[in-house]
Amino acid sequence: MSTGMLVALAVAAVAVIAAVVLFRSLSALKTASAEQSAQLEEKAGQLEQEKERLAGQLAAAIEERDALAEKSAELGTRLAAVEAELDTTKAERDSLADKAKREQTTQRFFFGRKAREAFETFRQRLAADGFPERLEELAGDNPKTLTEEARKILKDVESWAEQGGVEDATILHTLALVDYSRGDVERARLRLRKAARTSSDALLFENLGDLYRISGKLRTALENYKIAAKTAPETSPVHRKLGLALYDAKDFGAAVKPLKTALELHREDPDLHLRTARALLESGDFQGTVEVAQAAGRKFPKDPLLPSCAILAYGRMKKFRDAQKTFEKAVEIDPKSADVHVAHGMALLDEGKLPEAAESFRTALECDASRPEAHYGLGLAANRDFAFDTALGHLKKSVGLKPDYAEAWYAMKTTYEGLKKFEAAVEALNKAIALNPRLSA
Numbered sequence: 538m539s540t541g542m543l544v545a546l547a548v549a550a551v552a553v554i555a556a557v558v559l560f561r562s563l564s565a566l567k568t569a570s571a572e573q574s575a576q577l578e579e580k581a582g583q584l585e586q587e588k589e590r591l592a593g594q595l596a597a598a599i600e601e602r603d604a605l606a607e608k609s610a611e612l613g614t615r616l617a618a619v620e621a622e623l624d625t626t627k628a629e630r631d632s633l634a635d636k637a638k639r640e641q642t643t644q645r646f647f648f649g650r651k652a653r654e655a656f657e658t659f660r661q662r663l664a665a666d667g668f669p670e671r672l673e674e675l676a677g678d679n680p681k682t683l684t685e686e687a688r689k690i691l692k693d694v695e696s697w698a699e700q701g702g703v704e705d706a707t708i709l710h711t712l713a714l715v716d717y718s719r720g721d722v723e724r725a726r727l728r729l730r731k732a733a734r735t736s737s738d739a740l741l742f743e744n745l746g747d748l749y750r751i752s753g754k755l756r757t758a759l760e761n762y763k764i765a766a767k768t769a770p771e772t773s774p775v776h777r778k779l780g781l782a783l784y785d786a787k788d789f790g791a792a793v794k795p796l797k798t799a800l801e802l803h804r805e806d807p808d809l810h811l812r813t814a815r816a817l818l819e820s821g822d823f824q825g826t827v828e829v830a831q832a833a834g835r836k837f838p839k840d841p842l843l844p845s846c847a848i849l850a851y852g853r854m855k856k857f858r859d860a861q862k863t864f865e866k867a868v869e870i871d872p873k874s875a876d877v878h879v880a881h882g883m884a885l886l887d888e889g890k891l892p893e894a895a896e897s898f899r900t901a902l903e904c905d906a907s908r909p910e911a912h913y914g915l916g917l918a919a920n921r922d923f924a925f926d927t928a929l930g931h932l933k934k935s936v937g938l939k940p941d942y943a944e945a946w947y948a949m950k951t952t953y954e955g956l957k958k959f960e961a962a963v964e965a966l967n968k969a970i971a972l973n974p975r976l977s978a
Contacts, residue, residue, distance in 0.1 A: 648701030655693040656708050662687045663711070668718075671774075672725075672744040675718045676751055682718060691715065706736035714744070722752070739769035746778065759786060771798050777809065784812050787973065789819035800829075807837045814846040818853075826850035841871040845880040852884030860884040875905035882914045891918050909939035916948055925955035943973035 666684050675681055683691065698708060713728035729745045746761035762779040769775045780796035783789075796813040803809050810833035817826040830847040837843065844867040851860035864884070867877040882897030895918045901911040912935035919928035929952045935945040946969035953962035969976050 646701075648697050649703050650701075652694060652697035652701050652703045652708070653705070655690060655697055656705075656711070659687065659690040659694050660711060662690055669714070670740065671747070672714060672717055673747045673751070675714065676747075683715065704731065704735075706732040706738065706741065710736070710738070710741050710744070717748070722748070737768060739765040739767075739773060739775065741765075743769070743773070743775040743778070746775070746782075750778075750782070755782065755785070758782060766795060772802060774799075774802075777803065780816075781812065784816055787819075787975075789816040792816040793820055793822070793825075804836065807833065807840055807843075810837070811840075811842050811846070814843065818846055818850055823850040823854045839870060841867050841874040841877050844870070845874070845876040848877070848880040848884050852880075852887040855887065857884065857888045860888075873904045875901040875908045875911065878904060879908065879910045879914060882911075882918075886914065886917060886921070891922055894918050907938060909935040909942055909945065912938070913942065913945045913948065916945065916952070920948060920951050920955070923955065925952050928952045929956065941972050943969045943976060946972065947976050 662684070666687060668681055668683070668687070669675055694708070695712070697703070709728045709732035713725040713732065716722075716725035716728060726745075726748055729741065729748060732741055733745060742761045742765035746758040746765060748758075749755075749761060750758035759779070759782045762775055762782055765773075765775045766779045776795040777799035780792050780794075780799050783792035783795065793813070793816050796809065796816055800806075800809060800813055810829060814826050814829040814833065817823075817829060827847050827850045830843045830850070834840070834843045834847075844863050847863045848860050848867065851857070851863060860881075861884075864877065864881045867874065867880075871877065878897045878901035882894045882901065885891075885894035885897060895915055898911045898914040898918065901908055901914075905911075912931040916928045916932035916935060919925070919931060929949070932945050932949045932952060936942050936949070939945070946965050949965040950962045950969065953959070953965055
């Protein structure tokens, strides 16, 4: 067999094989295509079912939505009806409330008017019975009490006032005096304080000050006296009370004006003259001190305390001759007056006559051994003479007799400094300033 034939046969064989392979491949592809087609059809069927299911759900949802919309509309209608009913109810309620308020206001006005009418009758009754307007006149062992008729009217006043909610300052003020006369101090205080919130009545604040003064609350009493004095007439006794309260508080400068105002009404009160002179002296008005002391001395020629103030004032003004003349006249009035000799000793200290001053202080102690001012004067004289041990002895006796003697404690500072006891000097200074802040280092 020739080579060409062999080649032809080989080619034919390859072609047959290729045809067989191609046929098999086509058969395989056809089979795979049929399977995929079947799968696709199956999926298409599933999708169609899913579509139908979703369409059913959508239809159900639409139906539910329509049902909810219908229900919502129904609820909206009911809500509108309820709101309309509530508006009607609120309007009726507001109307009833306004009516009740008007009726209540009318009642309060009625009760208030009745309370004020009854109070006016009550006040007239108190005036006729001589019931005091000042609280201090109700203090003491025999306080003023209400008459039977006044008590009956008082019940009406309190009843009407309570029902009408009346808190008139004038009514509260008067009822507070009645409370105090009954012994109910706390209720009187509460009523006076409540009245003071809406009133500037000078008498009201004077009574409030008296209440606090009687209760021992002197600082609060003083503040109320100050308020009262601002609007009180010059004839009011509150000026005297304020002046004396300021004097006791050692605020001498502030005490001068109310004391001088009070003097115009109390010319026959020697103690008031004396306190006014001493307040002027302590505040540094030495000429005013002399004028008051001399004017009072003409009215009370037997009182040695008044010229004593003048002696001190003359000494401070360096008018030593006038001080000596006044001392000589005062000794004629009462040679045993310790105040006169103390004042003379202080004037002699101002003049620089230490031995003579010490002699006057010793004479004062002979007249009254319990006078702390005399030991104080001896301490000052010893300090100026550099006799610090002697000074310390007298100053200790002075504060022993009068523990709150600020000036003696202050002088003791100088004594301790002279004795080189500086820690004790600081303690004495602090004690002096604590007792009288107007003293300084």
